[in-house]
Amino acid sequence: xxxxxxxxxxxxxxxxxxxxxxxxxxxxxxxxxxxxxxxxxxxxxxxxxxxxxxxxxxxxxxxxxxxxxxxxxxxxxxxxxxxxxxxxxxxxxxxxxxxxxxxxxxxxxxxxxxxxxxxxxxxxxxxxxxxxxxxxxxxxxxxxxxxxxxxxxxxxxxxxxxxxxxxxxxxxxxxxxxxxxxxxxxxxxxxxxxxxxxxxxxxxxxxxxxxxxxxxxxxxxxxxxxxxxxxxxxxxxxxxxxxxxxxxxxxxxxxxx
Amino acid sequence: xxxxxxxxxxxxxxxxxxxxxxxxxxxxxxxxxxxxxxxxxxxxxxxxxxxxxxxxxxxxxxxxxxxxxxxxxxxxxxxxxxxxxxxxxxxxxxxxxxxxxxxxxxxxxxxxxxxxxxxxxxxxxxxxxxxxxxxxxxxxxxxxxxxxxxxxxxxxxxxxxxxxxxxxxxxx
Numbered sequence: 001x002x003x004x005x006x007x008x009x010x011x012x013x014x015x016x017x018x019x020x021x022x023x024x025x026x027x028x029x030x031x032x033x034x035x036x037x038x039x040x041x042x043x044x045x046x047x048x049x050x051x052x053x054x055x056x057x058x059x060x061x062x063x064x065x066x067x068x069x070x071x072x073x074x075x076x077x078x079x080x081x082x083x084x085x086x087x088x089x090x091x092x093x094x095x096x097x098x099x100x101x102x103x104x105x106x107x108x109x110x111x112x113x114x115x116x117x118x119x120x121x122x123x124x125x126x127x128x129x130x131x132x133x134x135x136x137x138x139x140x141x142x143x144x145x146x147x148x149x150x151x152x153x154x155x156x157x158x159x160x161x162x163x164x165x166x167x168x169x170x171x172x173x174x175x176x177x178x179x180x181x182x183x184x185x186x187x188x189x190x191x192x193x194x195x196x197x198x199x200x201x202x203x204x205x206x207x208x209x210x211x212x213x214x215x216x217x218x219x220x221x222x223x224x225x226x227x228x229x230x231x232x233x234x235x236x237x238x239x240x241x242x243x244x245x246x247x248x249x250x251x252x253x254x255x256x257x
Numbered sequence: 258x259x260x261x262x263x264x265x266x267x268x269x270x271x272x273x274x275x276x277x278x279x280x281x282x283x284x285x286x287x288x289x290x291x292x293x294x295x296x297x298x299x300x301x302x303x304x305x306x307x308x309x310x311x312x313x314x315x316x317x318x319x320x321x322x323x324x325x326x327x328x329x330x331x332x333x334x335x336x337x338x339x340x341x342x343x344x345x346x347x348x349x350x351x352x353x354x355x356x357x358x359x360x361x362x363x364x365x366x367x368x369x370x371x372x373x374x375x376x377x378x379x380x381x382x383x384x385x386x387x388x389x390x391x392x393x394x395x396x397x398x399x400x401x402x403x404x405x406x407x408x409x410x411x412x413x414x415x416x417x418x419x420x421x422x423x424x425x426x427x428x429x
Contacts, residue, residue, distance in 0.1 A: 012279025013309050013378040043263065044280045047342045052262065087263050120279050122413075125421035132423055144377055145396045152403065153410040160414035161423055178390030185397035189407070200380075205308060208283055209343060 001238030004104075004114040005166055006038070006134035006158075009141060010150020012120035015171045016140045017044050018204050020117040021213035022224065023138065023169075024080050026231030031112035033080040036104065038116035038130040040095065045117050046084035049077055050211040057086035061103045062095035070106045078216045083107065104133070105248035109241050122157055131158050133248055135239055136166035139190070143170050143179045143197075152189060165192035169230055172200045196230035198223050263340035266291060270331075271366035273338045278309040278375055285346035287339045288365075290332040302330035304361065305346035310379045311361045313346065313354040322354030327364040 007020040024035040037045035037058060046052050056072040075082045083103075108114050116134055119127035131137055137158045141151040155165050168190045173179045176197060183194040201223035207214040215224050263280070267273050273288055289301040300318020304311045316326035348354050358379035359372030397403070417423070 011374065012275075013281060013374065015281070017281070042276070042280050047262065052342070125417075125423075128417070128421070128423075142377070143390065143393055145393055146374065146377065148393065148396070149406055152406055153413075156407050156410035157414040160411055160418065175390055178394075182390060182393050182397065185394055189397070189403055205283070208281070208308070211343065 002108050002111055002114055002241045002244050003136070003236050003239055004108060004116065004134045004244055006116045006118045006130045006137040006163070008118040008131055008137050008139060008154050008158075009120055009147070010122060010154050011147065014120070014140045014142050014147060015198075015204065016120060017048050017117055018208065018214055019138075019140045019169055019171060019198070019227070020045070020115050021048055021082075022215050022227035023231050023234070024082075024113075024115050025078055025213050025215035026228045027113050027115075027234070027236070028079040031236060032110075033113045033115065034074075034083065034107050034111040035080060035115045035117065036083045036107065037085040038104075039119040040085050040100070040126065041119065043085040043087045045082065046086075047211060048208060049075075049082050049084065049213060051075055051077070051082065051084045052211065054084065057084050058100075058103065059086040059095055062099045064094075064096060070103055073103075074107070078213055081107075081111065101133075101248045105245040108244045108248060112238065113236055114244075122153060128157060128161075131163055132161040134163055135237070135244070136164045136192075138166050138195070138234070139168045139192070140171050141168055142172050143182050148186060155191060159191070165190060167192040167195035167230070167234055169195045170197040173197045174200050193233060195233045196226045198226040198230070262342040264337065266335055266337050268335055269333070269366060270336060271362065271368045271371055273336050274311070274362050274366060274368075274375070275371060276338060277304075277306050277311070277340065278371070278378060280340070281309040282306040282340050282342060283308055284340065284342045284344040285348065286341065287337075288330060289337040289339075290330070291335040291337060300329075302326060303346065303348050305348045305350065307380070308378065310358045310375055311356055312358075313348045313350050314356050314361065315348040315354055322349070322351075323356055324360065324364070326354070327356065327361055331365055 024033045060066045060068040116130040118130040121127045139151040141147050179197045199222045203218035203221035207217035285305045287301045303315045305313040314326040316329040319329045359376040362368045362372035
């Protein structure tokens with residue numbers, strides 16, 4: 001049984017990768033969690049998860065004739081499975097995107113929660129694909145006008161392709177009281193509940209520098225606590241693993257950039 | 258020596274800075290203009306980044322720092338960007354080499370939107386309160402504006418469903 005979430009924001013800089021790993025770690029207390037760097041054009045997750053030196057990444061699975069099996073690119077870290085992307089642009093160009101569907105389908109068949117760290121843009125087909133494929137999307141949004149506008153756009157794209165909003169995560173919050181008011185007003189427009197307001201926290205920066213997920217690096221930080229609250233609010237709905245796998249397998253092949 | 262974590266040629270400085278911002282680069286990046294004919298003394302720009310926001314800049318050709326280094330680096334055309342995530346920047350972290358968060362986007366790319374977005378991501382801006390929350394609240398009270406944003410996005414999504422071959426997912 002599996003539910004696939006795309007963790008998305010309309011633009012970069014919202015702390016999406018930090019949030020993906022934090023939610024993954026928090027959910028891993030109750031579920032088998034697999035986190036995938038679905039932003040195949042801009043490897044990022046590996047730096048956050050201490051996987052910068054690994055040999056086999058998702059890109060190897062997308063290349064013809066490498067002989068790598070899916071399990072070779074899956075790393076057990078912090079109680080969850082992590083599938084990073086590599087940084088080689090030539091590998092990315094040579095990658096055959098149709099293989100991505102099969103890789104993700106295989107991962108979906110053997111986990112409870114699949115978190116897809118999605119590209120921070122709506123500008124291309126491969127960037128939108130994770131949102132299309134997921135059951136629901138988690139919107140990571142800073143409490144600013146451009147970020148909220150972008151998150152609304154992602155919501156509408158998602159809805160257009162049959163993907164619901166699981167919740168809205170306000171991130172990098174400096175004024176908690178004001179954000180409570182903002183969240184209350186934003187609630188009228190977003191289809192999912194507010195999951196949490198995660199405070200701006202130096203611990204997040206320190207974790208990134210250390211190459212560790214925030215919840216592993218600073219589990220008692222204010223931000224870590226807020227992410228755990230968010231994971232509690234997120235009601236994971238198990239859907240049939242075979243159906244999810246089929247959906248990935250039947251998805252269209254994205255363009256090369 | 259920190260290994261290069263990312264390397265690609267991009268069409269212009271805006272793309273290079275956006276790359277660093279979107280991947281929340283903490284470390285440094287080298288920007289090497291590809292059109293060597295336009296370069297008098299050659300060299301690359303080395304930019305220190307904190308969570309995607311440029312903080313210090315040095316030009317390796319002229320040795321100058323800060324805004325002067327940006328002037329030396331302001332060459333139109335493609336750039337090779339090499340990112341060193343987690344690397345200690347080979348740029349002195351002093352006032353002479355410091356740049357304001359939005360300045361590289363303005364001087365190198367002439368991109369006001371990107372400059373705004375970079376400023377919004379800068380910690381100092383956050384510490385100072387960033388965008389006033391009452392402006393965000395006022396925005397959220399403007400139903401008409403928000404409905405227009407949503408409607409436009411839905412139209413785009415539908416158009417692109419066709420273009421991208423997502424018809425089978427698109428909902429009426």
